[in-house]
Amino acid sequence: MLTLYSFGPGANSLKPLLTLYEKGLAFEHRRLEPAKFEHHSHWFKAINPRGQVPALDDGGRIVTESTVICEYLEDAHPTALSLRPDDPWERAEMRVWTKWVDEYFCWCVSTVGWHRHIGNMVKHLSDAEFEEKLKAIPIPEQQVKWRRAREGFPQDILDEEMRKIGVSVRRLDERLADREWLAGGAYSLADICNFAIANGMEKGFPELVNESDTPHLLRWIQRINDRPAAKAMFAQVPRERFEPARAG
Structure with missing residues (x-):
């Protein structure tokens, strides 16, 4: 099972998110809240010691760096839709x-x-x-x-x-x-x-x-x-918040 740790559908987090939606791959999305600094928490730094999203967990193998994740998905999980030219x-x-x-x-x-x-x-x-x-x-x-x-x-x-x-x-x-x-x-x-x-x-x-x-x-x-993939992604994944997190 693929698990993607990311923020909402914007900037670097959007890259693997949209790639997963375009390829139609089943995955669990663990959305971190930037305003709560979850990417700097101990539990997440155990996954990616750099404390940065996105990160992909593919059966215990962790892949980081947004563009690298996209390339990895093409290599490890090929689908009918290829997102790289053949030539x-x-x-x-x-x-x-x-x-x-x-x-x-x-x-x-x-x-x-x-x-x-x-x-x-x-x-x-x-x-x-x-x-x-x-x-x-x-x-x-x-x-x-x-x-x-x-x-x-x-x-x-x-x-x-x-x-x-x-x-x-x-x-x-x-x-x-x-x-x-x-x-x-x-x-x-x-x-x-x-x-x-x-x-x-x-x-x-x-x-x-x-x-x-x-x-x-x-x-x-x-x-x-x-x-259709972009529409589904934006409809299903909440945008990220940048205002300070409220207590509780």
Whole structure:
């Protein structure tokens, strides 16, 4: 039995979630609540010592890193729907796009998201309470990110990340100008992994993602949202909360 530990259907958690729904695989979903810091709890760090979601348990074998999980599902649990091109060159092209989203696109969007939303989960804490939360975070770089999110990221960093977001959405729009999907001629993990970051950007970044500036990107986003698997996922998996957890 597959068990996926993740947040709601957004960002990196969306990648394996949508992959599982697209492939029609049976799985148990253990949804962690970020506002309760469940991913930093002792029980979850016994599953993934890095304290990060998503994580996949396949009969006791733990797989981490969102894009790696998606590739693992294709390798270990093949289905009639393949989410990787058969042609080696097209498959390499797919991996160029999944690598790009992991190393560039995800990070600039994430920084702005942390500034706007994630910091709200800790701003109400006293300094002592916040320092106690930090002790449970096993990755030093993540501790730094939490400190910045609580204080507010410097404006020069935010400006640079917004510039990178602009580069990213223009690149996607140009790629999709004359094609339905990002790699090869079919829907693949390249689309799922980039959709995980791009979905909803017309609301979060309307100055960059709109009908005038990125019409091809918006068409692609809507096309994926219209897929039966995406509709089922969004209907069945609650969105995550970023406000502070209430006592009790």
